[in-house]
Amino acid sequence: MLSLTPYENPMYFGMLAVAFIPIVVGILWGKRFRWYELLVSIGFILLSFGGPKWEQGVALVGFLIFEVILVSLYNVYRKKKNDTWVFVIAVLLAISPLVVVKLTPLMSGTPSIIGFLGISYLTFKAVQTVMEIRDGVLKDYNPWFFLQFMAFFPSISSGPIDRYRRFRKDYESVPDREKYLNMLEKALHYVFLGFVYKFMLAYLFGTILLPKVQHLAVQSTGLSWGLVGVMYVYSFYLFFDFAGYSLFAVATSYFMGIETPMNFNQPFKSKNIKEFWNRWHMTLSFWFRDYVYMRLVFFFMKHKIFKNPKTTANITYVLNMLLMGFWHGEKWYYIVYGLIHGVALVINDWWLNLKKKNPDRFPHNKFTEYLAIFITFNFVCFTFLVFSGFLDTLWFH
Incomplete structure (x- = not known):
């Protein structure tokens, strides 16, 4: 068969x-x-x-x-x-x-x-x-x-x-003709965009560039331009490959009259790590938010495990992201990846609360927005380097 x-x-x-x-x-x-x-x-x-x-x-x-x-x-x-x-x-x-x-x-x-x-x-x-x-x-x-x-x-x-x-x-419903024609238009757009993402850009980054920068990293010791290249190339490969697949799945659903939710929304434009998780692999992120994070918060508050609500939220952030890391696999780099993002979410909330309490101390303009995007993007790429398992290969094999 x-x-x-x-x-x-x-x-x-x-x-x-x-x-x-x-x-x-x-x-x-x-x-x-x-x-x-x-x-x-x-x-x-x-x-x-x-x-x-x-x-x-x-x-x-x-x-x-x-x-x-x-x-x-x-x-x-x-x-x-x-x-x-x-x-x-x-x-x-x-x-x-x-x-x-x-x-x-x-x-x-x-x-x-x-x-x-x-x-x-x-x-x-x-x-x-x-x-x-x-x-x-x-x-x-x-x-x-x-x-x-x-x-x-x-x-x-x-x-x-x-x-x-x-x-x-x-x-259980049938979209009217006007709505369905609009869905078909979106579906075709997603199919073509998916082809660009998965079969052109993901191929470029994953098949052509990634082996080359990995070879450079292996030839060097410690921090090197090759390792930096792996960090960025793998991050783009991961995005274009998975986002391309998701576009195909959504487009196929639209042809069947089902508006399956989108999975990615320009995640590399995020200004902070919480915004990133509202844009990256959204259906998974929202699933963990609704069915793990919120329920753990409710359980901890109901049983008064922690006195301070902020402590409850912070510990739950870490537990939630650790669980996501374990879900990806039992390897140390998946677990560390989850831990890093959990701690980052805690720091992110602290920073946003500090800015909210002291608005005059922290300027907000186009430059600071671009700076926030730059920092978030590079942090995410670093965590993807950890997630890739390449450091395990580089250091321990």
């Missing part, structure tokens, strides 16, 4: 174009051919997880069945009771496959057999659904629709991470 990684092969885009013709025509005439959309989704999932990747396909099916049963059982329970311990068990069970996948290489040195491309993002969608059921904001949970939400193929492998209620609102 043919197997193609999503958005990596011209053939994949050609097959998408052909498959989408009935969907586009139907929506333009005010109809959704839901069974056809389902068949297209199944077809592209098989295309992504079939053939040589059949083991990942089996793991994906098993994971989806497990999560649908788990969330459905919790929904039935939540209608009658709301014990915290049951909620905690449901969340732990929801993330248990991901924990196994992340820890297996550390324990045994080999990848887990239940791992597949996209397990992290599907786990986030399952956990957020459990939490929204617990909060009582999701009252119309439907197991069949939850499965469709989880297995929405444009974003199944690497996001963006959508929300159940937002997705359902789009899926």
